[in-house]
Amino acid sequence: MKFKLAAFADEADSSIDGQILAMKENSVSLLEIRGVDGQNIADISKDKANEVRIKLDDAGLGVWSLGSPFGKIDINDDFASHLDKFKHILEIGKILGAKKLRLFSFYGTTEEPQKYFDKVIQNLQAFLNAARGSGIMLCHENEKGIYGDIASRCLEIHKALPELKAIFDPANFIQCGQDTKEAWGLLAPYVEYMHIKDAKADGSVVPAGKGEGNLPYIINHYKGQVLTIEPHLKVFSGFENLESGQKTQMQEYSYPSSRAAFDAAVNALKELI
Numbered sequence: 515m516k517f518k519l520a521a522f523a524d525e526a527d528s529s530i531d532g533q534i535l536a537m538k539e540n541s542v543s544l545l546e547i548r549g550v551d552g553q554n555i556a557d558i559s560k561d562k563a564n565e566v567r568i569k570l571d572d573a574g575l576g577v578w579s580l581g582s583p584f585g586k587i588d589i590n591d592d593f594a595s596h597l598d599k600f601k602h603i604l605e606i607g608k609i610l611g612a613k614k615l616r617l618f619s620f621y622g623t624t625e626e627p628q629k630y631f632d633k634v635i636q637n638l639q640a641f642l643n644a645a646r647g648s649g650i651m652l653c654h655e656n657e658k659g660i661y662g663d664i665a666s667r668c669l670e671i672h673k674a675l676p677e678l679k680a681i682f683d684p685a686n687f688i689q690c691g692q693d694t695k696e697a698w699g700l701l702a703p704y705v706e707y708m709h710i711k712d713a714k715a716d717g718s719v720v721p722a723g724k725g726e727g728n729l730p731y732i733i734n735h736y737k738g739q740v741l742t743i744e745p746h747l748k749v750f751s752g753f754e755n756l757e758s759g760q761k762t763q764m765q766e767y768s769y770p771s772s773r774a775a776f777d778a779a780v781n782a783l784k785e786l787i
Contacts, residue, residue: 517739517787519543520578520740521542521742521776521780522546523542523547530550530551533545534569534573540776540777540780544576546577547580548580548581550562560605577607578613578740579707580606580650584618585617585619586660589621589622589630589661604644614707615651615652618654619654620660634671635674638654638671638678653678653680656682664690664691681705681708684713684729685711685727687727688714688725694726695732698732698735702737708738709742710729710741710744711744711745712727713725719745719767721747722779723786733787743780744779
């Protein structure tokens with residue numbers, strides 16, 4: 515397999531021990547760390563981060579990226595306190611050995627996007643300034659309801675801030691009515707890595723290759739090495755806190771447990787590869 519697999523293993527188990535077990539049993543070596551023993555990665559202490567690092571090292575696993583929530587606030591919310599909290603997660607990332615951090619481009623910006631463009635860029639630049647010298651690369655994920663929800667606005671962001679790399683999430687584009695081949699054509703030069711999540715035209719999340727995301731085409735043209743599995747096939751602990759506004763629909767593909775859904779997502783990607 516020419517790819518290295520990473521995963522949001524908090525979808526398998528909320529505990530770090532359960533996440534490690536799920537990763538090892540599925541031969542996934544890298545973690546995109548988001549939820550840890552019931553806490554968001556942005557909220558854990560340095561002591562907790564050291565504890566997690568020891569467990570991962572002992573298991574022979576690594577942290578690929580920090581699945582942070584930064585940029586998932588309204589554009590008119592208090593950004594100064596948000597930025598202060600961001601500086602804390604950079605310290606957590608150093609402890610965990612993370613080289614990437616995913617972030618977003620703010621809610622409340624899609625009705626009049628050009629009105630908010632300058633402020634979006636200003637805030638994202640502040641994140642970049644804070645991260646400079648940390649050894650952690652910032653990567654913007656396309657997401658429903660934020661400025662960078664469709665490919666053309668993602669492109670505006672990356673042209674304005676070439677230092678900010680892209681995470682390409684096919685399912686999120688589908689849920690915004692964005693054709694993924696068109697999106698890939700615009701954003702491929704900026705893509706640092708991918709989130710493997712597929713969806714049907716109605717927005718319902720399905721295993722990789724079962725939806726309208728054109729994953730075989732995109733993965734074939736992807737020049738990176740790491741693919742992060744983000745199942746979203748079953749509502750898991752904390753999922754209701756991850757999205758604002760329109761919720762992801764999960765209908766056709768459901769599983770008896772979060773672990774079963776996680777296993778199915780990993781196997782679907784392996785089969786697709």
